[in-house]
Amino acid sequence: MITKLNYEQYSAQAAELIPKNAFMTTxxxxxxNTMTIGWGSVGVIWRKPIFTALVRQSRFTKELVEQSGEFTVTLPLTEMKEALALCGTKSGRDMDKITVAKLTLLPGQAVATPVIAGPGLQLECKVIYKQTMLPENLASADNKACYAEGDYHTMYFGEIVAAYKTE
Ligand SMILES: Cc1cc2nc3c(=O)[nH]c(=O)nc-3n(C[C@H](O)[C@H](O)[C@H](O)COP(=O)(O)O)c2cc1C
Structure with a gap:
């Protein structure tokens, strides 16, 4: 069952769930393909609800989101530890992670990209702005802590065009 949510209904819960990790599907x-994300934010920019995802240059996810201009985020409401571990360590360049992690897809409501089935908060996003980080603009302590090997993130600002809960 799908329950549509407005910004007031999903924003606080999404912010709470992000550190518990989510699937970013492209x-x-x-x-x-889907990959595990642990960083991101939900907020309002340009008078629109926006999910900001941070994707390193090396990810296969980056290639796909560059091509499609959209992505979905599934914030699990149930334990999905094994699938999150696999999708956070293996690349879609090397395997079909959806099959290997035994994930089921549901069609997107407002985008062509599917979401991951199961109890979860689902956000469908269309990229309206992107920006690759400039190392010289980052505080040096964070630069050292997070980018010892370079591989800076591109930030994808996705307008949340559909938000709902799945059972
Ligand atoms: C808990 C966790 C959180 C992660 N968060 C991010 C993230 O926010 N951004 C990112 O680029 N990679 C993140 N990763 C790493 C990617 O999920 C991982 O490199 C993945 O294999 C990339 O898959 P892909 O090549 O199919 O895109 C995270 C990994 C884990 C385990």
């Missing part, structure tokens, strides 16, 4: 040319 698709292009019939290829669907």
């Amino acid at each position: 698709s292009h040319n019939n290829k669907v």
Whole structure:
């Protein structure tokens, strides 16, 4: 069952769930991939509800989101530790993670990218702005702590065009 949510209904819960990790799903040319994310934010920018995802240059996810201009975020409301571990350590370049992690997809309501089935908070996003981090603009302590090997993030600001809970 799908329960549609407005910004007031999902924003606080999404912010609470992000540190518990989520799936960021992308698709292009019939290829669907998902990766685990632990960083991100929900807020209002440009008078719109926005999910900001941070994706390092090395991720296959980056290639797909660049092509499609959209992504979905599934914030699990049940324990999905094993799937999150697999999708956070293996690349979609090397395997079909959806099959290997035994994940089920549900079609997107407002975008062509699917969401991960199961009890969860689902956010469907269309990228309206992106920005690759400039190392010289980052506080040096955080630069050292998070980017010892470079591989800076691109921030994708996705307008949340559909938000709902799945059972
Ligand atoms: C708990 C956890 C959180 C993660 N958060 C992020 C993130 O926010 N951004 C990112 O680029 N990678 C993050 N990663 C790493 C990617 O999930 C991982 O490199 C993945 O294999 C990339 O898959 P892909 O190549 O199919 O895109 C995280 C990994 C874990 C385990």
